[in-house]
Amino acid sequence: MATRGRPRTFDPDIALRQALDVFWERGYEGTSLSDLAEAMGIRSASIYAYFGSKEGLFRQVMSLYGATAGEPPRRALRDGATAREAIHAMLRATADQITHPEHPHYCMLILAAPTGAVENHAVRQFLADGRHGMYEEIRERLADDVPPARLDAIARYYTTVVQGLSVQARDGATRAELETVITCAMAAWDAL
Numbered sequence: 001m002a003t004r005g006r007p008r009t010f011d012p013d014i015a016l017r018q019a020l021d022v023f024w025e026r027g028y029e030g031t032s033l034s035d036l037a038e039a040m041g042i043r044s045a046s047i048y049a050y051f052g053s054k055e056g057l058f059r060q061v062m063s064l065y066g067a068t069a070g071e072p073p074r075r076a077l078r079d080g081a082t083a084r085e086a087i088h089a090m091l092r093a094t095a096d097q098i099t100h101p102e103h104p105h106y107c108m109l110i111l112a113a114p115t116g117a118v119e120n121h122a123v124r125q126f127l128a129d130g131r132h133g134m135y136e137e138i139r140e141r142l143a144d145d146v147p148p149a150r151l152d153a154i155a156r157y158y159t160t161v162v163q164g165l166s167v168q169a170r171d172g173a174t175r176a177e178l179e180t181v182i183t184c185a186m187a188a189w190d191a192l
Contacts, residue, residue: 012050015040020061024104028058028113028123055123058112062130065108069097073162077137083145087138087158088186094162095178098169106170109134110163135159154192161185 022031022039033054037044051057076093080086098107109130113123139155146154165178173181 010040010042010046015042015050016057016060016064019057020064023058023061023112024065024108027111029116029120058123059126062108062112062126066130069100069103070107070109072097074137077141080141083142084186084189086141087189088182090138091158091161091165091182091185092179094165095169095175095182098166099173099175099178104170105172107163107166110166111170131159131163134162138162150192157188157192158185 018040019036022035026035031054033044033047036047036054036057040047047054047057051060073090073093076089077086080089094107097103098105109127113120113127116124135155138159139151142151142155142158161181165173165181168178168181
């Protein structure tokens with residue numbers, strides 16, 4: 001069966017990584033379709049034809065982000081021998097990722113579209129769902145080691161610390177400065 005239209009002239013995986021760089025640097029609303037087309041080396045029509053829309057492309061970018069830059073903190077959370085070690089390792093991995101010299105200094109899940117135009121509500125909700133998923137992962141990891149009466153509060157506390165680290169990094173905090181926050185957050189473990 002013959003295919004319709006012109007054959008694809010770009011590598012979708014490379015284009016997705018190029019889009020990730022643009023969205024990560026500028027956020028969702030700060031990135032125009034022409035910014036994406038230029039960075040990806042393709043026409044806007046090709047973005048629509050392959051990815052469906054700017055939002056569709058962004059959702060695929062966030063999946064890639066989660067599998068790359070977002071994976072080390074999640075892996076640290078999964079691999080810690082105890083809940084305390086897992087939380088500490090997750091916070092440190094987060095700080096490493098959000099202060100990496102080759103990337104913008106923030107987590108895309110936290111800051112790519114925290115507020116914005118009404119027509120972008122679906123994108124903000126998509127990111128909010130991802131942030132809620134972060135809370136659920138932390139809560140699940142803590143479930144075996146934390147008393148049920150404190151589980152939600154402690155999971156929410158450490159989720160808030162992760163999100164706050166991202167805001168601090170975006171505002172210029174260094175890796176060493178973030179480590180002081182992590183030290184304080186872990187000092188709170190016993191009190192919580």
